[in-house]
Amino acid sequence: xxxxxxxxIDFTQVKAPVTLLxxxxxxxxxxxxxxxxxxxxxxxxxxxxxxxxxxxKVFGKGKSQFFHYAFYFIAPTLNNYHYRLFVMxxxxxxxxxxxxxDDDIRLEIQNSTADVLVANSEQEFVELLxxxxxxxxTKRIMQSILAQIQFEPA
Amino acid sequence: MxxxxxxxxxxxxxxxxxxxxxxxxxxxxxxxxxCTIAPSVLLKVLNRDGVAVYHYAPGYVSGKxxxxxxxxxxxxQPIYDxxxxxxxxxxxxxxxxxxxxxxxxxxxxxxxxxxxxxxxxELANSIRLAEDAIGHSRxxxxxxxxxxxxxxxxxxxxxxxxxxxxxxxxRGTRTVSSKRYPFFYNxxxxxxxxxxxxxxxxxxxxxxxxxxxxxxxFDQVLIRPELLSAFSNDDLEILTxxxxxxxxxxxxxxxxxxxxxxxxxxxxxxx
Numbered sequence: 068x069x070x071x072x073x074x075x076i077d078f079t080q081v082k083a084p085v086t087l088l089x090x091x092x093x094x095x096x097x098x099x100x101x102x103x104x105x106x107x108x109x110x111x112x113x114x115x116x117x118x119x120x121x122x123x124k125v126f127g128k129g130k131s132q133f134f135h136y137a138f139y140f141i142a143p144t145l146n147n148y149h150y151r152l153f154v155m156x157x158x159x160x161x162x163x164x165x166x167x168x169d170d171d172i173r174l175e176i177q178n179s180t181a182d183v184l185v186a187n188s189e190q191e192f193v194e195l196l197x198x199x200x201x202x203x204x205t206k207r208i209m210q211s212i213l214a215q216i217q218f219e220p221a
Numbered sequence: 222m223x224x225x226x227x228x229x230x231x232x233x234x235x236x237x238x239x240x241x242x243x244x245x246x247x248x249x250x251x252x253x254x255x256c257t258i259a260p261s262v263l264l265k266v267l268n269r270d271g272v273a274v275y276h277y278a279p280g281y282v283s284g285k286x287x288x289x290x291x292x293x294x295x296x297x298q299p300i301y302d303x304x305x306x307x308x309x310x311x312x313x314x315x316x317x318x319x320x321x322x323x324x325x326x327x328x329x330x331x332x333x334x335x336x337x338x339x340x341x342x343e344l345a346n347s348i349r350l351a352e353d354a355i356g357h358s359r360x361x362x363x364x365x366x367x368x369x370x371x372x373x374x375x376x377x378x379x380x381x382x383x384x385x386x387x388x389x390x391x392r393g394t395r396t397v398s399s400k401r402y403p404f405f406y407n408x409x410x411x412x413x414x415x416x417x418x419x420x421x422x423x424x425x426x427x428x429x430x431x432x433x434x435x436x437x438x439f440d441q442v443l444i445r446p447e448l449l450s451a452f453s454n455d456d457l458e459i460l461t462x463x464x465x466x467x468x469x470x471x472x473x474x475x476x477x478x479x480x481x482x483x484x485x486x487x488x489x490x491x492x
Contacts, residue, residue, distance in 0.1 A: 111346060142281070146310075147354065150282055151303040151347065169304040170327075182336070208282050215281045 084157055084164050084192055085136050091196060092138070102216050103142055103209060110135035110154050133158050142212050150208060153199065163187045166195065172202045223313070223492060226460075227440060228485035229254040229325070229365045235480060236266045241463035243267055243275070246487055250297075250311075251275075251289040254325040254365050260287065280307055286323040286364065297321070301351045306344060308351045316492040319448055320355060322348055324364035337367060341374030341381045349403070358403060361490070362443040365483065369437050370410045378402040383443045385410035390446050405443035408454050408488075413438055419459045423484045425474050440486050448490070456489035 085107060092105035135156045142148040153172075157164035166184040176198045177184060184199075186192035199205060226248045228239070232255045243251060251267075260277045267275040267289060277287075278294035282302050290297055292313060301308040305325050312318040326332075326340050344362070352358045366375065374380040378397045383405035384390050390406035414436075415421045422436030438459075444452050461469050461484060468484060470476040475484060 145281065146298060146300060148281060148299055149301045149350075149354075151301075154343070171304075211282045 081161065082189065083161055084155060084186075084189075085134070087189070087192065088136065088138060088155065088196070091200070095140075099213065102144065103140060103213055106139045106141050107136050108139065110137040140209065140212060142216055144216055145212070148212070150212065152205065152208070162189065162192070164192060166199070168199065169204065171204045172199060175202050175204065222489050223249045223311075223316075224487065224489045225250045225252065225363065225442070226485055226487050227252045227254075227323070227363045227365075227442070229440060229481060229483035230256050230258075231477075231481040231483060232257045233481055234258055236263060238463045238466065238468070238480065239263065240266045240269075241465060242460065242485065242487075244270075245464040246460075247291075248487070249291045250321070252323050252363060253287045253289075254285060256287040258287075260289075263289065278309070280309070285325040288323070300355065301347060303343075303347060305340075306347055308348065310355060313492075317359065317451070319357075319359035319361065319490075319492070320348075320351060322351070322360060322362040322364075324362065324366065326365065326367045328367045332367075334368075334372065337372070338374035338377065338380060341366075341368075341377070342379050345379065345381055345402075357447065358445045359448045360445045361448060362405065363441070363486075363488075365440050367439050369434065369439065370407050370413065370441065375407065375441075381405055381443060383407035387449060390444075391449060393446050404446055406446065406449055406452075407441065407443050408452070408457050409438045409441045411454055412457070412459055420461055420469070420473065420484060423459055423486060424482065440483055442486060442488050451490045451492050452488070453491070456491075458487045460485045460487050 089107045092107050095103065095105040133156050135154060137154050138152045140150040140152060153166050153168035155164060155166050164186050168184060173184060184195055186195045224247060226242055226246065230253055236258060239251065242248065264275060264277055274291050275289050276294050278290050278297045280299040280302060284302055284307050285305050286307055296311065296313050298310045299307065300310050306322060308320055308322045310318060311321050324344060326337055348360060348362065352360060368375050375383050378395060379402065382402050385407060387406050390404040392404065394401045394403050411417060412419060422438045423440040424437045425435060426437060427435055461467060468476055468480040475482050
């Protein structure tokens with residue numbers, strides 16, 4: 068039988084955005100002794116019209132299947148309290164990707180009228196994540212949850 | 222019986238009105254949107270007549286909805302938050318527990334109709350996730366949806382899937398394209414227009430657009446079928462006065478000189 072597959076198949080070079088995100092999620096627990104964790108889960112919220120309306124502009128016409136992931140803060144000791152920080156969407160090409168996030172955080176990071184944040188490459192995505200995690204409101208959210216955890220009786 | 226008040230204050234310090242409403246209607250759970258009143262200030266006013274009855278139920282993260290309760294906030298456990306939605310587990314001793322979801326959807330000034338519809342997709346998903354986590358679907362959703370009961374996001378299966386008929390809601394779910402979607406019952410349909418007592422809506426808007434409803438019902442409560450036995454349409458009202466002062470001007474429109482441009486809604490659950 069003839070093997071028709073290309074010689075250049077390489078499964079390891081490209082990191083999917085969800086992989087990068089899950090790596091960061093894992094690091095948060097280590098920083099907070101697992102009092103405050105982060106989780107990335109497939110998002111089944113239906114195709115948000117907001118994202119649909121932007122899809123042509125960001126992804127171009129002839130778009131294929133989309134992948135949606137939600138990023139949550141989780142407090143296991145507070146009855147597994149969840150706070151959804153953002154939803155990320157991209158298609159089979161991985162980039163560009165869209166992040167749909169709290170208005171306050173979005174405006175702090177990007178002073179424009181665009182309704183979502185966009186990253187066109189892995190480098191841009193990493194930089195965007197850095198800005199999101201270090202935004203004032205993100206820090207306030209984490210501090211609020213941690214303060215509550217420390218307040219709860221053992 | 223647990224009584225609820227929801228009001229979008231439009232960033233106005235309506236302390237006396239809130240206090241009077243709380244007292245007149247014996248409100249157990251006060252939910253406020255666009256509330257710029259410091260919780261400590263409102264608590265002092267709510268609790269000024271002797272016994273400190275009201276508690277502030279802040280949740281873990283400051284959000285768009287402020288909640289005050291006539292019982293300890295320990296009985297209103299936060300279980301989920303996102304920017305414009307908070308979901309609490311209300312578990313009072315001796316009473317059936319349920320989920321109280323409160324939201325303030327972006328207004329039409331900032332979001333187009335289809336964007337608002339998209340927001341309801343996310344709302345519906347977040348509520349379903351919380352219901353899966355808690356193990357039941359005894360949920361009410363209350364808030365300023367910034368949509369009328371008949372708008373797409375309110376009715377579409379993937380959105381809030383809310384219906385005007387209790388009988389239809391009691392079917393529980395509907396299957397669309399092989400996927401099951403749970404219903405909400407939306408009693409606010411019954412309050413549209415001027416054929417029923419009370420104002421024709423909760424929010425009045427008159428501008429130069431060709432398509433104009435004038436009166437809208439943006440402030441709504443939706444009930445899951447599993448909780449419908451605890452709800453009577455007779456216990457739902459759009460409030461126009463705190464018993465002393467009318468929130469309406471002489472022409473019957475919200476009096477924005479002294480009050481919010483939204484009217485408050487009041488409802489009860491018999492658990």
